Amino acid sequence: MVAIAAFSSSGRDKPAHNPRLGLFVYILASAAVIGGFLFGYDTSVVSAAMLYMPDAPGLKPMDTVWQEVLVSISPGMAAVGSLMSGTSSDYIGRRKVILGASAIFTVGALVCAASVNKIMLLIGRILLGIAIGFASMIVPVYLGETAPTHVRGMLVSAFALMISFGQVVANVTGGAFSYIDPYNVGWRLMFAFAAVPSLIQFVCFIFLPETPRWLYENGYETETREVLEKVYNGDKEWVEYEMAEIIAFNEDQQKENERSQQSGPVIWRILKTPHVLKACFIGSMLQAFQQLAGINTILYYTADIIRSSGISNNHTTIWISVALSVCNFIGPFIPMSLIERVGRRIIFLFSCGLVVLSLIFIGVAFLLVNHDSAATFPGSQYGGNFNSSYPDAKGCMAYTNCDFCVTTDACGFCHDANTKQGYCLPASSDNPEVFSSTGSCTSANGSIPNNFKWEKYYCDTRFTILPIIACGVYLLTFSSGFTSLPWVLNSEFYPMWARSTCVSISTTSNWVFNLIIALTYLSLTQVIGKYGAFWLYAGLTVIAFVFILFLVPETKGYSIEEVEMLFMNKKQRREAETRRRETVTEVRSRMNSTVSFGGQHVHKY
Ligand SMILES: O[C@H]1[C@H](O)[C@@H](O)[C@H](O)[C@@H](O)[C@H]1O
Known part of the structure; x- marks a missing residue:
């Protein structure tokens, strides 16, 4: 683990007081985290809808291949969407990508709801997948670039909290709509419901601004200042400080580019910049480890786990799923409330350690069920x-x-x-x-x-209920850190020029591993048993623990421009500091002689 003294890009002292948050930040954050809600809702609602769609008029017959394709096409397309969103958000801006994602989501939800055949449903699921891929990459970036430093971690944690909330709501609406003619109408309502929040997000983002960092980077200095005024609630000291940070950092980057004659695609520059490459690798591994801990196996196969404890009624299955998803929703409040006080690492390590224990518990529960279940005749x-x-x-x-x-x-x-x-x-x-x-x-x-x-699904044993309890414990421990931290850290790790590309790579890693785990779980249980699968996830999570312990730096309290330094070695850091000091001197003298910085930056936005 590395630690550096906070280094301000502009050389200005950070204001001693925290800025008072105004209504604007709350509106902005609430509208942005709807993206997390849509992500969670879409990944979960399909399980409830799948209980009815295979027998729905127009959709039947639906064999298992079709069912698997309809379920996994969304995470698959989300991987593609998140990969595409990096470059597009650099070109057209973060805000427009959010607008695009919510528009595509609304259309996708309505297409699914109105589907008259499997092909139409498939198209709807593809659109939903692309939209959540975009949203999962861009919302943390948007929040990371806009939020005041002292609440940045909390706001990105709120995004993760909303993923879990979306999953709870998907289960609740799945349960509620399953009482309304589920084969003809109910499953359609489950999809249509999501069009409402996505439309709300779309309307909000027509009025919400672009991130100050993207604005400055693209030449909109006046607009940068306007946004900062709103974010910092008119607190002049903070507005000036942030403005100076953004300017100094931007100039420093330009100088560095000229010095090293860096040009060409961003990905090429990332490959040639060791500390950014390292950050991108760590960020992507954190997302991979999150999935390798088996979260989505539990979430996607909740219904099977419940059924295997002897519950055969679809309604009861859905309501127990709701109870389990509530466990998944309670946990994220812990990082949200503690992250700015105790820091990222402690929460992450704590949750990771507990996840290992609960995965072992799930394995033991499945093993006990297995050993206690009746033998077959020879x-x-x-x-x-x-x-x-x-x-x-x-x-x-x-x-x-x-x-x-x-x-x-x-x-x-x-x-x-x-x-x-x-x-x-x-x-x-x-x-x-x-x-x-x-x-x-x-x-x-x-x-x-x-x-x-x-x-067909159930064995009568003394331990049959134990896997459900173990899953509840797992969801609580997982969501108390593992759910949020990969998103929070990835929104902070990268310098502006590489941010969207690296976040899009790490988000793609999340979706790809999500898909790998979901597609291999059943075959894995055939080969090593259900308990074997969960012990394997436990083993991988032990590796995650060691990885976090030695490679993940604490980012609490650093401005988003400073975090990059945490990945540099001593020599690189010394060089970067010297370069930044030179820039600071220049910026300072300009700040003393002019009211506005970099007059050439005034553009119409
Ligand atoms: O952080 C989220 C969250 O934990 C969700 O419950 C899960 O479905 C996602 O795959 C994950 O990225």
Whole structure:
């Protein structure tokens, strides 16, 4: 870990008092964090909608490939969207990208809601994906560049809090709309609902300003000052200080570019600037680790975990999901309220350590369920009514207990209601939740003969409820730091010229790992069991802990222009400081001789 004394770019002393926040900052932050809400809402609502869409008129038949495509196309397109948003936000500005994201989101939500067939739904999901990709990259940048230093971490944490809030609301609306003709109307309302906040964000951003840093960088000095006046609530001392910081930093960068004859695409410059490359690597790894801790496995498969504890009613499943997502929503209040007092590192390390413990707990819970679940009969006892030539019959028969059996989509457990011991059989293709396709749980005159019972998802054990409790604990610990910190740190790590490109790279890393984890979870559970999967995530999170401990600097209290220095080695820092001092002297003399800085910068915005 590195630590530097706060170094002001302009050489001015930071005002001794904190600026008083005015209504403007609250309006601006509230409108921006709607982007987080849309991100959370969209990633979660699809699970509730998916309970009904496969049987909805116009959409059925919907096989599992279609279902998987419709669910994962949004995170996939979000990865593309976040990658594209870096360059566009440099060219057209942060504000216009937010406007674009909310407009695309509104259209995407309405297209999904009005879908008359699968293709139309797919187009809607693609639009939603692109929009949340844009929003997830640009909102933290927008807040980071606009917020006063002393509340920057808190405001970007509010963005992460809103992701979790969006997920809770998605579950609640999913539950509520599932009572309104869910196959025809309910699932449409679930999508349409999101068009309202996105429209509100769009309207707000017609009136909200561009970030002061982008404005100055692009030659709008008067407008920069106007925005700072509003952000700092007319506090002259702070406005002058921030203005001087932005100017000095900007000039310093220009000088540095001239000196090193840097030109060409930003990505090329990043590759040739070791400390920025290092920051970008660390930022991207933090986003990857966030996903490798398995958060979205828990969120996407909540319904399966609940079902495997014996709850078969869709409504009850949705309401328990709501309770779990509330655990995910409570946690982010901790970083939001403490981040500016105790700093980023402590909160991050604390949450990361607790996540390791709760992942181990989830693994133990699944292991106990597995060990306590009833054994299957040996193959020789499968009996005359079992035909091993049925699809999946041999594969299912190979499982040794109920838990292994029901974890596999194609199989279910047919057991003697008294002894609990049973057969692992392939599920019927017409009615998988009710019958097996062959063996003792096939339908005979519409019901299962003898004393047998068919369970597609559930094993009766003494520990069946434990995984749900463990998931609740995990969500609380994860959301008390891991949810927010990768977003906060990435909004602070980079110098202006590299910020949007690096944030877009790290955000893409978040989405790509999100997709990898979601797509591999089921196969992973087949190979190493559910407990194995969570212990693997625990192992990866231990690596994350060590990574944070040794490589992530504390950014609390540094202005966004200063943070870059934390990634430099001693020599680079000395050079940068000398260069900045020279710039400071120039800027100071100009500040003493002129009222406005850099008169050539006055442009119409
Ligand atoms: O920070 C967020 C948050 O933790 C969400 O719950 C999760 O779905 C996202 O993938 C993550 O980036």
